[in-house]
Amino acid sequence: MATAFLFPGQGSQTIGMGAELFDQFPQRLAEADEILGYSLRSLCLEDPDGLLNNTQYTQPALFVVDALSYDARGADQEVAFMAGHSLGEYAALYAGGVLDFASGVRLAKARGELMARVTGGGMAAILGLAADDIAAVIRVANLATLDMANFNTLGQTVISGPAADIVAAESAFKDAGAKRYVVLNVSGAFHSRYMKDPAEQFRVHLESTSFQAAVTPVIANVTAQPYEAGQAIDNLCSQIHSPVRWTETIQSLIEQGVDSFEELGPGRVLAGTVKQIQRGR
Incomplete structure (x- = not known):
């Protein structure tokens, strides 16, 4: 062991x-x-x-x-x-x-x-989408201000970027099949x-x-x-x-x-x- x-x-x-x-x-x-x-x-x-x-x-x-x-x-x-x-x-x-x-x-x-x-940033946890699918949404929906920040599990990835853009991106990921989109209580776009x-x-x-x-x-x-x-x-x-x-x-x-x-x-x-x-x- x-x-x-x-x-x-x-x-x-x-x-x-x-x-x-x-x-x-x-x-x-x-x-x-x-x-x-x-x-x-x-x-x-x-x-x-x-x-x-x-x-x-x-x-x-x-x-x-x-x-x-x-x-x-x-x-x-x-x-x-x-x-x-x-x-x-x-x-x-x-x-x-x-x-x-x-x-x-x-x-x-x-x-x-x-x-x-560093203020003005935000993060969101996306559940139910694979990392490759999240990357595809960022590319296709032209969410160029967002970065992938934490690869926590195969079905949970955290994205990071300007706070307003994080909030506005929810619909794009939900439309792509995300089960949940949780905006995190942070002040910066960490990682x-x-x-x-x-x-x-x-x-x-x-x-x-x-x-x-x-x-x-x-x-x-x-x-x-x-x-x-x-x-x-x-x-x-x-x-x-x-x-x-x-x-x-x-x-x-x-x-x-x-x-x-x-x-x-x-x-x-x-x-x-x-x-x-x-x-x-």
Whole structure:
């Protein structure tokens, strides 16, 4: 039996996440609070100012909860691979020995701040259409401002682009046979061409970070393949403006003998995608 640990990204946050972890790892929590300049316990457990769903705050909070979930899980079994969805990839890199905890907090903070500055964008999840069919609709309906952002399962793809264009495109995809078209509650066109400027600004932060060779292989979102030495900066920079190849990631892990997937972090969104991909959906 081969096991892969999976770490969720933005969208999995929920008030109350991390409650037991913060008590279990007070030194880690204090370290993160010092880097961030605010109380993660207050943000995650109470969210008094309504900031938890703000990208600037969501991303470092999720990294910390994902990372501490791994620490709490312990090393009582051999793990063959680590993988994370979007922001979750940073926790996967931490668990894989590529990134230390403090560096992960700093990068999540910088990434969240830069991505939060990009406004006017939107995203929508399309259910019931294959990725090739979605690409065809974009081409035939002349939806040239839209990009494919997340390949989550064979039957669920997220598109990204200007907010007004995302809303206006619904009828084209419904006419093509989409079962559902869900406009997501985001402020930016994440994982699209519109994120290239913040991605390049983020490179400065990546270049000042020390990355180590992976102790456990980590799958990259942009390639759906394990990280190789020297790839971290380019992979993480490209990840911001490139699609998340999650379906390929899970398919590749299955082909490499992984038959057990364990999601570490809030929610069970990724576990659901794994089941759908395993069923060919």
